[in-house]
Amino acid sequence: MNKPRITQLRAVAKRYQVLLGLVDWQITVNWATKQDFADRDCYPDALGSCSWQVEYHTCRILLNRNLVDAETAESTVIHELIHLLAEQSDNPKGKYAPHYERALNTIADLLWQWDVTRTGGCGANA
Numbered sequence: 001m002n003k004p005r006i007t008q009l010r011a012v013a014k015r016y017q018v019l020l021g022l023v024d025w026q027i028t029v030n031w032a033t034k035q036d037f038a039d040r041d042c043y044p045d046a047l048g049s050c051s052w053q054v055e056y057h058t059c060r061i062l063l064n065r066n067l068v069d070a071e072t073a074e075s076t077v078i079h080e081l082i083h084l085l086a087e088q089s090d091n092p093k094g095k096y097a098p099h100y101e102r103a104l105n106t107i108a109d110l111l112w113q114w115d116v117t118r119t120g121g122c123g124a125n126a
């Protein structure tokens with residue numbers, strides 16, 4: 001199985017930051033610790049988490065190191081960026097809504113497949 005590297009996932013974030021029109025944001029991508037997810041009220045088996053400060057245009061994406069494969073990890077980065085795109089003026093600690101999360105997964109997966117088909121992508125499959 002193809003394990004993701006953080007440098008590949010940061011490249012994916014940079015690429016999609018441009019594609020999604022978020023170029024004026026400073027976005028960091030790192031592996032999460034168990035404590036990070038606990039501090040953010042995330043499920044321990046969440047694939048990723050995203051928090052942001054609108055006033056500073058900063059966003060911090062944390063990823064679960066135990067992601068199953070690179071493709072899922074790349075799609076998770078895109079998922080988290082879509083959160084930022086869709087909710088940047090809302091409270092990031094909103095209630096978890098499974099239907100909304102599934103919709104973001106669908107959009108992220110389609111974007112990832114479209115990009116890889118069109119250009120070969122930039123992450124693990126480049």
Ligand SMILES: [Zn+2]
Pocket residue numbers: 079083101104
């Ligand atoms: Zn989500």
